[in-house]
Amino acid sequence: MSINTLYGPETLSQFLAINFDYIIVGGGTAGLLLAARLTENPNIQVGVIEAGRLKKDDLNVDDPARLARTLYNPEYDWLYRSTPQTGTNDKVHHVARGKLLGGSSGINYMAYCRPAAEDIDLWETLGNKGWSWKELMPYYLKSQSLETVNGMKAPRGQTLCRDVPQSHGHRGPILTSYPRRRALFEKRVIRAFDETSNIPRPKDPWSGRPLGLYDHLSTIRRDDGATRSYAASAFLYPNFRRENLKVLTEATVCKVLLDKQFKAEGVELFCAGTMHRIFASREAILSAGPVQSPRLLELSGIGNPKLLRRADIDCVLPLSDVGENLCEHPMTSITYALDETKSSRDNLHLCQEACDDDTSDGVSLMAFLPYSSLVSPKELEETVSKVTQSTQLLEQERDSVIARLRDPGSGALQFNGITAMVDIGVGHADQSKLIADTSGHENTYYSFHVTTTSTLSRGSTHVASSDPFAAPAIDLGLLRDPTDVDLLCAGLEFADKVFSSSHVSDQVVTRVIPSPDVDLGDREQGCRFVRDWTTSFNHLLGTCAMGRVVDERLRVKGISGLRVVDASVIPTQISGNIMATVYAVAEKAADLIKEDCDLSTEYY
Known part of the structure; x- marks a missing residue:
């Protein structure tokens, strides 16, 4: 040096x-x-x-398995906090920014x-x-x-793309x-996801058309x-x-x-x-x-x-x-407990501390799906009508969102599969705890993060005083526009169907988040859950x-x-x-x- x-x-x-x-x-x-x-x-x-x-040479930064140690840690993170977010029942969210x-x-x-x-x-x-x-x-x-x-020019590791992406x-x-590796249970998830979505996998999702299920890079x-x-x-x-x-x-x-x-x-x-x-x-x-x-x-x-x-x-x-x-992308999640006798802990990473090799392999799947494939034509047009009334977007932005919602070839919702329990209830306030430590639990877990692509809500960030060391007022605008809630509800309902598939259902013990009594096919119940279980995606x-x-x-x-x-x-x-x-x-x-x-x- x-x-x-x-x-x-x-x-x-x-x-x-x-x-x-x-x-x-x-x-x-x-x-x-x-x-x-x-x-x-x-x-x-x-x-x-x-x-x-x-x-440099700090293991908390360099080692992916130690990621959680950098979050909500003043040595690495500014520890910003949002203003109370009306859209998430007045919760205050941790806004992680690298320091x-x-x-x-x-x-x-x-x-x-x-x-x-x-x-x-x-x-x-x-x-x-x-x-x-x-x-x-x-x-x-x-x-x-x-x-x-x-x-x-052939990628190493697990890849769902049959052809080598050119982009x-x-x-x-x-x-x-x-x-480098994929949980055995996740191979079943892939089959269930493909069958439930009926969307072909993309040949080259990094070329500007990320539609369908593919590998998390x-x-x-x-x-x-x-x-x-x-x-x-x-x-x-x-x-x-x-x-x-x-x-x-x-x-x-x-x-x-x-x-x-x-x-x-x-x-x-x-x-x-x-x-x-x-x-x-x-x-x-x-x-x-x-x-x-x-x-x-x-x-x-x-x-x-x-x-x-x-x-x-x-x-x-x-x-x-x-x-x-x-x-900002609003992120919600859904989690299932799995039968450990059929999906051993050797095949599922549990948390940052329990992973002995590479935590990033716990997030190995990513997908984008069209909204029009997840809802009825009637619900689609009701959502489009709400977008036309949005006051936070420019006219060109509204037109773009409407086109995306109607287009069966455009992804309006993003899904990330992760071999862990995602705890937004605690993690919204401290993102180091977003991935729950379940090492003492009887079961293993699998979750989907769900977020929108074209978020309609808008927020702001401003100085609170002339003091250059005073914390800023960060309004994330989470779920300010109800259309974002509708989209997340549709995404959760789809994820729930994936876990009802015969490809995975024999290994599912129960749905943990949300609790089984929440009917995700009922939009009113789904909306209540989304508002209580959504946080910042740090985007x-x-x-x-x-x-x-x-x-x-x-x-x-x-x-x-x-x-x-x-x-x-x-x-x-x-x-x-x-x-x-x-x-x-x-x-x-x-x-x-x-x-x-x-x-x-x-x-x-």
């Missing part, structure tokens, strides 16, 4: 003495990728400022999932030129590398892999055991020797510095007990994530004048959409949305020399887990910055 790359409170003065071209605020999922790409040019000096610490180099890619469930092409094409329909599936797809490939067998990257820094390196592949291991550690890349940890950026011409000059930061200023000759870039990036804009006087006034912050530039449009995005807060080149509207590059710029909800798309957005952003600033093509 080069001692000239990493800085902390003890070497702060050295960091502050450097003349930077770019300052990147946030060494997380997008920020570290961006820093790696910009410093490919040795003449460009980049400084990254991160509030968390370096966690380390690597950001949330260092504490998440490592799911590598790409959305439907129509999700990305909607960005361009909303007026963001250059942001279509066709134009973003090369950036998915650029960041990813699929684990193969002996260098051949994977093979040279990117983020390493992805299929599960994880950002895990498996060439020597199992190791998390995340932003720090992929984009920082291999580049420690670059003299033009400097990273400051344990430093909190408090505001963006603006001159009288509304140009970003640099940032103000708190480190080693005092405030400091540091400047960038070209640009300041916010990559602090969907909570912190809008918060920094507001602390800098950029936002809704009324909200800023209430927080005792002078408004420098009115931009009312800052912090609005928060999109927050949209709070500095393209077209609203930033333009199509991710420049903050009305301010020069300031961009946002992270999940907050994604303008509307996308299918599935968002990490792969955040990497792709950051890859494209790096090229946009290079174009705009006419950077030299001389690279390392």
